[in-house]
Amino acid sequence: MSIDGTSESAPVTGERTEDAHEGGFRTDMMISVDRGGPRYGEFIEKVREFMDRARAAFPSEELVDELIDELTVVNAKLAAVEINEWESPSGTRIDLPARGNITLPPYLVDKAGDDGVQARVTFTRFHLGGNNAAHGGFICTAFDDLLGMTSALATGKVTRTAYLTVNYRSITPLNTELTVSTSIVRLEGRKIFVAATMKDGERLCAEADGLFIALNPGQP
Numbered sequence: 500m501s502i503d504g505t506s507e508s509a510p511v512t513g514e515r516t517e518d519a520h521e522g523g524f525r526t527d528m529m530i531s532v533d534r535g536g537p538r539y540g541e542f543i544e545k546v547r548e549f550m551d552r553a554r555a556a557f558p559s560e561e562l563v564d565e566l567i568d569e570l571t572v573v574n575a576k577l578a579a580v581e582i583n584e585w586e587s588p589s590g591t592r593i594d595l596p597a598r599g600n601i602t603l604p605p606y607l608v609d610k611a612g613d614d615g616v617q618a619r620v621t622f623t624r625f626h627l628g629g630n631n632a633a634h635g636g637f638i639c640t641a642f643d644d645l646l647g648m649t650s651a652l653a654t655g656k657v658t659r660t661a662y663l664t665v666n667y668r669s670i671t672p673l674n675t676e677l678t679v680s681t682s683i684v685r686l687e688g689r690k691i692f693v694a695a696t697m698k699d700g701e702r703l704c705a706e707a708d709g710l711f712i713a714l715n716p717g718q719p
């Protein structure tokens with residue numbers, strides 16, 4: 500199953516393989532479309548809404564007391580079901596925006612192949628930098644993940660970012676669907692040179708170029 504959940508063939512699968520890099524960083528992320536159940540995506544959306552609302556709120560002291568009590572209960576429930584990163588629904592549910600990973604800005608993958616990835620990302624209040632514009636760090640995060648995906652799909656290997664250069668060309672708005680396009684610039688042995696753009700319509704918001712390195716077996 501592919502990263503966008505639409506195709507039956509792709510280098511990264513939910514099956515354990517000999518290249519699983521046990522002890523190291525893995526391509527074998529045990530991807531799934533059902534872990535956590537049919538409402539797991541709805542749960543993640545509620546968490547994202549919470550993050551946005553927490554960022555935007557000016558609560559009274561009484562409300563803060565109340566929220567601490569309620570969150571203590573929720574956190575205890577989640578602590579009781581903690582699991583390792585490879586088998587957690589978060590980060591492995593490829594049918595959900597950004598694989599159900601709240602660390603990442605929510606993106607939807609429209610196309611993912613060995614020559615690049617097309618995605619739509621929307622920054623919200625949680626990702627605010629200032630004056631209604633997205634924080635540059637979250638723009639980097641989106642590029643890093645989508646370029647990591649690009650490198651993994653192009654090589655079928657585990658890769659890590661060696662460098663990532665981002666140029667901010669114009670304001671990146673919140674609550675606006677932006678398009679991200681990535682491409683492979685060239686492959687040189689273990690080195691994967693990649694590039695990406697982020698656009699609001701035709702307007703270039705940011706662009707990136709990076710180098711990802713295919714890891715040797717067992718490399719962290």
Ligand SMILES: CCCCCCCCCCCC(=O)SCCNC(=O)CCNC(=O)[C@H](O)C(C)(C)COP(=O)(O)OP(=O)(O)OC[C@H]1O[C@@H](n2cnc3c(N)ncnc32)[C@H](O)[C@@H]1OP(=O)(O)O
Pocket residue numbers: 502511528530643644645646647648651658659660661662688689690710712714715718719
């Ligand atoms: C569901 C599926 C989707 C899955 C999608 C998942 C996407 C997740 C994406 C997240 C990606 C991350 O954030 S990863 C986290 C951020 N990155 C890291 O933590 C990486 C930390 N750095 C390292 O671990 C290491 O430095 C490496 C692995 C990058 C490279 O170390 P190494 O393996 O020992 O290789 P090394 O010999 O040093 O370098 C190999 C070649 O690359 C060159 N090289 C190395 N670093 C650089 C550099 N910064 N700038 C220029 N060139 C460099 C070297 O000169 C050499 O060239 P030559 O002599 O061969 O010509």
